[in-house]
């Protein structure tokens with residue numbers, strides 16, 4: 145289905161107006177008080193140019209930090225249950241980096257694995273991902289070690305790649321991408337053998353993820369996890385900024401008459417992660433929770449879904465207060 | 481830096497300490513915590529103006545305590561934390577050897593809380609000029625404006641608890657935030673949950689915060705949350721005339737009773 149077109153910067157700016165008129169909300173990386181955040185924008189000019197990516201991932205658009213699942217009210221002899229449908233709005237995620245775009249593939253897999261998650265899918269179905277290839281990378285990036293790359297099309301409905309002569313190559317990758325293009329087909333032109341690679345950032349692979357996955361079963365009792373996690377302070381920053389971390393916790397906010405059930409992000413960094421009602425925790429030490437983080441992402445998930453639950457965006461490494469650089473740790477494990 | 485490495489090497493070789501908690505080179509010029517346990521690996525230690533993080537939180541972590549007696553590479557924030565931890569009986573007077581490193585690289589060994597107190601009396605350190613300015617700006621706002629400021633900031637909070645985890649004084653093994661039988665504080669990171677968390681934390685740090693700014697530095701979404709705890713701390717300082725992190729013997733202002741209290745309601 146993929147077709148490769150071109151779009152000029154002026155036409156891309158015009159596309160924003162078309163999307164707005166078509167009732168699409170546009171979220172893109174933009175500057176707020178000196179920080180880059182994913183926020184609602186109306187024009188291309190509002191989108192921040194010279195930046196790697198926002199701190200938080202776009203997963204929140206499909207898997208928010210707090211999702212209300214149901215509420216209830218108790219009356220004598222009965223319980224009134226109230227279901228909810230999330231409030232959704234057709235949304236274009238503009239300018240997601242290829243790593244973040246690929247993150248949606250992991251989320252899709254988990255939230256549709258044995259049951260189709262109603263909340264996630266209702267939100268997800270309204271999203272069109274317009275990825276933007278990277279022309280720069282930093283020390284935290286390692287997309288090329290986990291099957292992605294600065295120009296990878298995974299997870300994008302349309303992928304834009306900047307061209308040296310100005311404008312963008314526009315790869316229309318899915319039906320959703322096609323539908324978006326069809327809102328203003330005249331803004332796109334046929335491509336003419338442009339070199340997609342010309343402006344792409346160079347990201348040297350640091351390890352090889354299949355090899356890493358193959359190593360893990362033999363390292364479960366290794367000292368490496370305790371050694372690596374010594375400086376980990378056990379917060380939730382890494383998991384919460386991660387575009388693929390899906391662990392959640394169900395919270396009940398209730399009094400004796402009524403309540404609501406909420407789904408909240410959880411993190412393997414936190415001490416209460418997998419704490420049983422009995423008081424027992426199979427992962428009571430920080431090192432065991434750090435090992436779980438690595439095994440879940442690069443072992444268990446890979447076994448079940450055929451690839452790692454990590455897109456190499458480096459958000460966790462940038463967010464970590466104590467510089468637990470994931471690329472560095474994984475490379476060390478790979479080289480054991 | 482050489483003096484520090486030599487000292488660390490010596491201490492470890494002679495078995496005077498079993499671990500040196502210090503800084504090593506991390507990603508892109510960042511200085512991160514490291515735990516040196518052998519004389520040969522003292523070479524990992526780094527000391528320069530980028531060593532701004534507060535390492536004192538590790539002094540109460542079980543993973544680190546296990547190693548045995550620690551020495552800790554100390555900037556002033558670490559030293560203030562150390563005193564406050566002693567005051568709160570989380571550390572013995574002489575359980576930690578602080579290695580204060582001066583600008584010129586000279587290392588001073590501070591083996592007891594008294595030595596730390598004396599050292600700090602000369603150069604206490606405290607909030608950075610930039611933070612001081614922000615504090616003053618906040619103080620000048622009206623109550624309503626301050627409320628709006630914090631609402632706007634806390635809206636971004638994802639409740640990752642990096643502020644709590646990084647704080648040297650947030651050492652509680654079982655934090656109120658994590659209690660669910662009963663549930664004291666709303667867990668989700670919605671407006672109420674965030675507000676409850678940060679209000680409770682700031683109140684619990686009033687009179688205990690050593691103003692290191694670590695919680696604000698740790699916040700991934702850039703909330704200057706240390707300004708809230710520092711504000712609470714300074715309020716206690718103003719009203720009770722005592723400051724956390726200055727003395728090894730210090731009653732908790734909000735928890736101690738004195739017969740000569742100036743307020744009549746408490747007598």
Ligand code: SF4
Pocket residue numbers: 375376377378379380381382383413414463464465466467468642
């Ligand atoms: S790795 Fe970093 S971000 Fe993750 S839990 Fe540990 S300290 Fe927090």
Ligand code: SF4
Pocket residue numbers: 636637638639640641642643644698699700701702703705
């Ligand atoms: S570190 Fe920041 S985002 Fe995390 S809980 Fe604290 S204030 Fe909220």
Ligand code: SF4
Pocket residue numbers: 646647648649650685688689690691692693694695696706709710
């Ligand atoms: S509350 Fe923040 S500024 Fe105060 S001691 Fe804790 S980390 Fe330091």
